[in-house]
Amino acid sequence: MISSRDLRLGFFAGFLIGLLSLPVLKAAKPELFTSFSFFLIFFFLLGVPLGLVVARYISQKIAIIWQIAKFGVIGVLNTFVDVGVLSLFIFVFRGYFSINPEDIAYGGGFLIITFYSFYKGFSFIVANINSYFWNKYWTFEQTVQKKTAAEFAQFFTISVIGFFLNVSVASFVFKSVPAVLGFNVDQWGIIGALAGTVIGMVWNFLGYKFIVFKG
16 A cells, blocks of 8 residues: 555645646647646646556555656656746746847857756756655655765766766667658657657666665
8 A cells, every 4th residue: 555655745746747837838838828727737636646556556566666656756747847947947037038130140149058058957957956855765765864965966977877868869769760660750759759768767767776875
């Protein structure tokens, strides 16, 4: 049976995922953002705990499924934290992203890229701090007090390597694997992104489990 603590954390994670999905939806598809969009909060609020209950039942036969399920929830939450923080920065400081075409010749385009890179770097750090605490105290249930600074440095290093693996695999699949089964360029790009995500998540999970949070 799932513990009350895991259920509470599942509800909380689901609520955060739903809440953070709203600014992402508004930024990605403004025309789809309506009053009904707030039902996303209730969808994830109920869906995440339900998924965890199922995973907990399956883990009675395959123990590692429980950690993988929690890691997956945190992975989704972390993605929305990253993109959500970035979307918030772009919305608040949208003036820095508005530029006249004639200004590009005077370095305006470079300025936009600089601001974007800074905000993206900040959102990545915020997301990793969030991921560190969730994975340490929930996914891998670490209770032993370690040198947090050194541990977080390990965690951040694993995450950065996972990020580059994600991008490298996605790029390799997209550029090097011939389009088969009639897929077009857009579809093959999505397949590459999914392949990169899978490899990156496998690397992160193994790195966190056997290097950062090893028993």
